[in-house]
Amino acid sequence: MKPGFWIAPEGAEQPVSVFPIGEEALDAQYKGLTASGALAKLASMDSEALARSCPRAVELLSTMAAAIAAQTADAQTQLFRLDGLNDLERRLIEDVLGEGEVAGVVALPDGRLAQIQESVLAGIWRVRLEADESHDYIEIGSVPEIVARAAVDLTADDIVIGPAPEDTMNALPVLAEIRERARAWQPGQRSQTINFTLLPMSPADMVFLQQTLGNGPIQLVSRGYGTCRVLATGIRNVWSVQFFNAMDTIILDTLEVGGVPVVALAASEDFEDSAERLQQIIEAYFT
Template identity: 60%
Template sequence: MRVGYTSVVGSDDIEMHVLPFGHDEAGRRGLTGAGTIAALATRSGDELTQRCPRLAELLPGLRAALAVQRAEQPPTRVRLDQLDADERGLLADILGEGEVSGIVALPDRRVAQIQESVFAGLWRVRIEGEGGAPALDYLEIGAIPEIAARAAQDFPAADITIGEPPEGAMNVMPVLAEIRERMAAHRAGAASHVINFTLLPMNPADMAHLTATLGNGPIQLYSRGYGSCRVLATGARHVWSVQYLNAMDTPILDTIEVGDAPTAVRAADEDFQDSAERLGEIIEAYFA
């Protein structure tokens, strides 16, 4: 299934045009694992601490928060407004860009951009400024940023209206009935229910009716971990379109998940511990 955002005259749908993190930081480029170490290795620890004292104080706090975070706990937010431009730039080098990125449409028509760092479970969140105001930019430690979790709960409808089947429909009506039943039964923290369209015969009329019934949601996420994965919230609460893609961006596994945010875009308990250890190695090597 494929849902997305469009811009329609007289509609509340939103057309997404989101610039990447750091687009307004001239000359900067995104770094990952090896690039982070290469950037830091060109400067001595003493120089880094002297030029970026507030960042040097911030990093141990991030490591400590990662070490105690658990997937089921609420995220921990870390403000960045105390950092100057040099410190923000170095922080961007250290964080790099991890596997998961995406956007969240907010009720006031602003857009939040989220990017997981190379330290799984440590996210950077940027929200468009309103009326020319500076963007809100902060870090968050958790399974998934709170702004995405809240949008998935608050924006979509709690129920769906199942209309008459379209001409030529095969299986869409029992699928919609199953989705509706699972929506009502789902409880936070419970395992997701998966409907696999790769194994279930659904013709174009089925898919068109399914898409029209579920509608568009406020969240688009993309994971480039062990194989690419596209995760889109629908307009029905707890209902997600999850597609696993090949190298040509062609879906090889097309599913609906009814539940909390899919595991493909969530950090797990072991991720936090691993990230704390790896961030600790950078702190000890370049800031101790």
């Protein structure tokens, strides 16, 4: 059993298993390409032929470049549907966007999963509902709206604290603090962090804490500098945020009370950088 707030089921290596979006639609020659590899593939193709063969994809990329240039961190997200594109145009979009640092899933009430994948251009996301090609789209924003909505709509608004087992030490006062902070938090306020790495919490405390808060509908992984796993608990505005080293050992185990944790969000400077990079790609490969 792993230490930390999230406890892996027997035989499980990690709480989040994220599968790449769109991989099954790619030909063998496209599989396994990194972002730089995808652009190298584009560079080997005739730009005029690409523009003629994929006019809607090129137009969509240009529209997205303008949209992300105007995007801000607190603005409403912008959606771009992919259901009007043919297979070649979808491949082209996938090759340009690549796969970035943040990925995850959102469990919906009807049992389906929404797959989330940030592109190599931060702030541009691919979102797809499991086994539903009609819900396959690009979204520009700090985080896809489906994540923000699920965090509010699919979680409980209060903590039900039952009697603690006899061998717990500090679980009850910690839960009382979490409840107070979660009730008081308002959108726009900074998140508050409870660091279990520094608290004297016994294994029984952590088990009782996890059982009381429960698991929420959102699982995200950020693979930037090391691995960070973000799990929504079953309580609104309460998140498990865990940082791991290369050996998959927890080095920082926290609960955050607030909105979607900042480690999973694109910032305003990301939009500016992504807009510039996307425009450069368009000019280099399609004009």
